Amino acid sequence: MKAWPIIPLRSVLYSHIDAVVSAQLNTVNLAGVYGFGRGLFKRGPIMPLDTTYKSFHRLNAGDFVISSPKAWEGAVARISEEFDGWFLSPVFPTFRADAEKLDTRFLDWYCKRDAVWRQLQGKAKGMGARRESVSPDQFLSIEVPLPPLAEQQAIVARLDALAEKTRQVEAHQDAVEHDAEHLLALRFRDAIANAATRTMAEVAPLVRREPSIDLNGSYPELGIRSFGKGTFHKPPLSGSEVGTKRLYCIEPGDLLFSNVFAWEGAIAIAQPEDAGRFGSHRFITCQVHPDLTTVAFLRYYFLTDEGMLKIGEASPGGAGRNRTLGLEKLMAIEVPLPTLTTQQAFDRLQAEVAGLKAKHAAIRRASTALLPATLERVFAGGD
Numbered sequence: 246m247k248a249w250p251i252i253p254l255r256s257v258l259y260s261h262i263d264a265v266v267s268a269q270l271n272t273v274n275l276a277g278v279y280g281f282g283r284g285l286f287k288r289g290p291i292m293p294l295d296t297t298y299k300s301f302h303r304l305n306a307g308d309f310v311i312s313s314p315k316a317w318e319g320a321v322a323r324i325s326e327e328f329d330g331w332f333l334s335p336v337f338p339t340f341r342a343d344a345e346k347l348d349t350r351f352l353d354w355y356c357k358r359d360a361v362w363r364q365l366q367g368k369a370k371g372m373g374a375r376r377e378s379v380s381p382d383q384f385l386s387i388e389v390p391l392p393p394l395a396e397q398q399a400i401v402a403r404l405d406a407l408a409e410k411t412r413q414v415e416a417h418q419d420a421v422e423h424d425a426e427h428l429l430a431l432r433f434r435d436a437i438a439n440a441a442t443r444t445m446a447e448v449a450p451l452v453r454r455e456p457s458i459d460l461n462g463s464y465p466e467l468g469i470r471s472f473g474k475g476t477f478h479k480p481p482l483s484g485s486e487v488g489t490k491r492l493y494c495i496e497p498g499d500l501l502f503s504n505v506f507a508w509e510g511a512i513a514i515a516q517p518e519d520a521g522r523f524g525s526h527r528f529i530t531c532q533v534h535p536d537l538t539t540v541a542f543l544r545y546y547f548l549t550d551e552g553m554l555k556i557g558e559a560s561p562g563g564a565g566r567n568r569t570l571g572l573e574k575l576m577a578i579e580v581p582l583p584t585l586t587t588q589q590a591f592d593r594l595q596a597e598v599a600g601l602k603a604k605h606a607a608i609r610r611a612s613t614a615l616l617p618a619t620l621e622r623v624f625a626g627g628d
Contacts, residue, residue, distance in 0.1 A: 249392045255385035258352070261341035263303040265332070267293035273301055276331040278312045281319040282357030285310075285328050301332040302339055309340040309349050316379035317366040323353035338381045351397035354404050355389060358620050390624065400623060407619060411612045418605045425598045433545060436591050437581035446576040448538045449531040454494035456523070460484035467495055467522040469503045472510040473548045476501070476519055492523040493530060500540050502529040504570040508560040512547050514540050529575060538580075541595055542588040546580055 275288040285304075293301065304310065306329035312320035313336050324339070333339075342349050355361065364387050369377035392400070458464070464487055466479035482490075495501070495515050503511035504527050515522075524530060533540045546552045559574035 249390040251388050252391050253385070254352075254387050254389050255382075257343045257347040257391065258309065258340045258385060259343075260381050260385070261305075261308060261339055263305055263339065264300045264335075265303050266300050267296070267298055270301065270332075273332045274330070275301075276304065276328055276333055278310060278315070278320045278322050278333070278337065280315055281362075282321070283319075284322045285324065285331075287328075287331070296334075298334055300335060302335060302337055304328050304331045304333065304339065305341075307342075307349055309342070309352060310337050311340075311379065311381075311384050312337055313378045313380065316384060317362060317369040317377055319357070319359075319362045321356045321361075321365075321384075323349045338384075340381070340385070346394065347391065348394060348397045348401060350401040350405075352389070354401060354620065355624055358617070358624060360624075361387070404616075404619070404623070407616060411616065414612060415609065418608065422598075422602060422605065425601060429545075429594060429598055430549075432591055432594055433549070436583050436587050437546075440581040440583040442579040443537070443582050444576065445531065445578050445580060447534075448580060448582065449500055449533040449540075449543055451572060451576065452499070452530050452532040454496070454530075456492060456494055458484050458487050458492070464492055465522050466492075467501075467515070467519055467524050467528075469501055469506070469511045469513045469528070471503075471506050473512060473544075474510075476513045476516060478519075478522065491526040493526075493528060495519055495522050495524050495528070495530060496532075498532070498540055500531040500533060500543055502531070502556075502570055502575065503527060504529050504572075505568070507570040508553070508557050508568050510548055510553065512544060512556075514544055529570065529572065536585070538582060538585070539588045539592050541592045543580060545591075545595060552580075 270293045272290045273293050275291050277286050277288050278284075279286055302310075304324045306324055306326045308324045310322055310324055310333065314320075342352070365379050365384065366377070368383040368386065369379050391397075456464075460483075462484040463481045464484070465481040468477045468479050469475075470477055482492075497515050497517045497520050499515040501513045501515055501524065505511075507529075533543060547556060555578050556570065556575075557568075559578060560568045560570045562568045
């Protein structure tokens with residue numbers, strides 16, 4: 246950052262509330278402000294008289310808005326043309342800039358930084374995080390670097406271009422992954438067409454490996470994420486904490502089901518890094534017969550619409566924890582069984598898609614870090 250003058254924000258920004266009495270409004274298109282510098286969002290129409298608000302703050306494009314209760318965690322934003330004429334409740338004060346000195350797009354970029362949120366957090370008043378509030382005067386009291394207007398606009402143009410490029414890369418990755426998933430679905434459909442079926446009891450029976458619990462031992466647990474998102478590690482239990490709880494050893498390659506959340510895709514394959522971990526009695530652990538099927542093929546099947554339907558039918562009861570996958574019902578499910586060669590070919594395609602997603606995930610992480618790092622290079626030194 247160049248040696249820009251540091252000024253109090255109130256010297257270029259002032260409170261400007263466009264309040265409209267609730268009784269004058271039939272409906273209100275209500276907006277909200279995301280935290281962490283993510284801008285405005287649309288909540289939708291409401292009936293003003295159904296609320297306790299005596300008035301609403303109308304948004305005007307180019308102005309700036311903060312959430313008084315949440316400004317300290319980055320709920321501050323410039324009002325774009327998209328939100329012109331929308332409304333916020335009275336806890337969202339709005340501000341207008343001296344257009345000859347400040348471009349609010351510049352301020353918007355400046356305020357997407359953790360350093361600014363920390364300044365606001367230091368000014369927040371109240372008891373506990375839920376009551377901390379930043380007043381308009383407190384917001385206007387922060388000090389900001391202020392380059393000449395033309396330089397502000399040049400910085401905005403560069404940052405906008407970087408953000409748009411990042412958005413384009415992410416959109417391209419999403420499209421490629423969508424196409425890859427579609428290809429997988431087509432190949433799977435072809436693989437199981439006219440395939441014979443066999444029960445889970447035949448191809449991947451239940452296996453229970455119950456350890457002897459040592460009161461002085463340590464037993465790291467494993468968890469299963471819903472929606473086919475794999476496993477995760479839980480903190481270890483001591484032998485004394487295990488108590489009467491039944492634990493079972495998990496080995497890499499096991500096909501795992503959460504008996505309470507299998508109906509929402511809590512189905513996974515134990516990975517090499519999961520070796521030595523334990524599952525509770527709510528885990529259903531199956532071990533495939535390698536001469537009949539592959540664990541990756543079975544997992545894919547159970548996460549298809551057809552597979553999830555069968556899991557749902559085997560999980561009677563109401564919503565949430567009342568829907569429990571029955572062991573006997575799971576073992577009775579018939580799964581398609583094409584030749585092992587066909588399954589292995591499909592698994593290789595699955596692995597290629599997984600590798601593609603892993604590369605994309607690394608690019609996304611780098612992209613996510615790029616913009617904040619660029620903001621720091623541009624603005625650091627002005628806090």
